[in-house]
Amino acid sequence: MNCRRTxxxxxxxxxxxxxxxxKQELEQHxxxxxxxxxxxxxxxxxxxxxxxxxxVDLPQDVRARLHEALKRKLxxxxx
Amino acid sequence: MVCKEFPVFPESRYQGASSKLLADMGxxxxxxxxxxxxxxxxxxxxxxxxxxxxxxSRPHRLASTVVRExxxxxxxxxxxxxxxxxxxxxxxxxxxxxxxxxxxTRNREDAEDAMQDAFMKAYSHLSGxxxxxxxxxxxxxxxxxxxLMRLRKRRPNQFSIDEPVEGEDDLMPREIExxxxxxEQRFAQTELHGILDQVIDQLDPDFRTVFVLRDxxxxxxxxxxxxxxxxxxxxxxxxxxxxxxLRQKLDRYMHDRKPN
Numbered sequence: 001m002n003c004r005r006t007x008x009x010x011x012x013x014x015x016x017x018x019x020x021x022x023k024q025e026l027e028q029h030x031x032x033x034x035x036x037x038x039x040x041x042x043x044x045x046x047x048x049x050x051x052x053x054x055x056v057d058l059p060q061d062v063r064a065r066l067h068e069a070l071k072r073k074l075x076x077x078x079x
Numbered sequence: 080m081v082c083k084e085f086p087v088f089p090e091s092r093y094q095g096a097s098s099k100l101l102a103d104m105g106x107x108x109x110x111x112x113x114x115x116x117x118x119x120x121x122x123x124x125x126x127x128x129x130x131x132x133x134x135x136s137r138p139h140r141l142a143s144t145v146v147r148e149x150x151x152x153x154x155x156x157x158x159x160x161x162x163x164x165x166x167x168x169x170x171x172x173x174x175x176x177x178x179x180x181x182x183x184t185r186n187r188e189d190a191e192d193a194m195q196d197a198f199m200k201a202y203s204h205l206s207g208x209x210x211x212x213x214x215x216x217x218x219x220x221x222x223x224x225x226x227l228m229r230l231r232k233r234r235p236n237q238f239s240i241d242e243p244v245e246g247e248d249d250l251m252p253r254e255i256e257x258x259x260x261x262x263e264q265r266f267a268q269t270e271l272h273g274i275l276d277q278v279i280d281q282l283d284p285d286f287r288t289v290f291v292l293r294d295x296x297x298x299x300x301x302x303x304x305x306x307x308x309x310x311x312x313x314x315x316x317x318x319x320x321x322x323x324x325l326r327q328k329l330d331r332y333m334h335d336r337k338p339n
Binding site for chain 1 (some may be wrong): 162165166169173174177178181187191194195198199202203252255256257258261262263271272275279290294295297315318319322323325326329330
């Protein structure tokens with residue numbers, strides 16, 4: 001395992017998609033290479049920041065138009 | 080210790096472990112010191128909790144927090160013609176679906192149209208929903224397709240979902256510096272939202288779409304591949320690039336705002 005390989009596998013690693021042997025190799029590399037350890041932590045943190053971001057507020061006018069269309073649809077399901 | 084494998088690493092600096100971030104990951108870096116511009120850490124501990132911290136089947140929130148337990152009941156009622164039940168499903172997911180269509184189209188008008196058409200189509204085709212997946216996942220797939228259709232129409236030259244991805248050389252980090260306090264601690268929530276919005280806006284549409292479906296909407300790799308009509312390896316490759324690019328872009332904000 002080296003730094004380049006770590007970069008290529010970081011996504012599979014944080015998703016838990018690596019096989020046991022490769023995962024062990026990567027984790028050994030992380031113990032030996034603080035830079036890669038920080039890199040993996042930051043990549044995982046990046047995913048989590050976006051994942052945890054709350055949905056944007058639905059603008060009132062957009063919501064009103066959605067529910068008007070919905071009302072029409074529910075009244076005439078065939079349309 | 081010198082990092083030989085990333086030739087660009089010697090420029091890097093380490094200004095102290097981000098205690099919260101590392102603690103959150105179940106990881107601790109002890110006695111880190113700067114030697115000749117590179118990091119030396121006498122002990123980096125990836126503790127017993129690392130398997131659940133850094134590498135997990137899903138690194139973030141569980142689907143159970145997205146979908147409430149009564150969803151199947153509402154879906155069954157809506158299928159049998161209960162309009163109020165379908166309205167409740169719309170109320171429940173309208174913000175999330177708008178976020179999805181906004182994230183894919185990056186255009187409010189298109190996002191609104193895609194969201195509206197997605198709910199209308201979901202209602203029209205509700206009888207065909209097999210309930211072998213979550214209703215929300217089914218809805219996300221419909222909405223993603225509506226959004227993609229509009230994105231392709233508006234930006235046909237910028238959307239290259241069927242083309243091979245580039246190499247990864249441009250994503251090799253030039254320097255790795257600890258972020259210090261986490262972005263959530265460092266930025267006010269409104270400011271952080273603005274940053275995330277700008278950062279995701281800069282991603283190419285094909286990478287952004289994969290990232291949105293996998294990491295924000297939590298579709299599986301297979302569901303994402305099926306929704307986009309691409310292979311599982313292509314989803315993984317684009318997800319890797321998307322995540323690396325986002326880290327790289329976020330990194331700039333983190334360095335611009337180092338705490339005193």
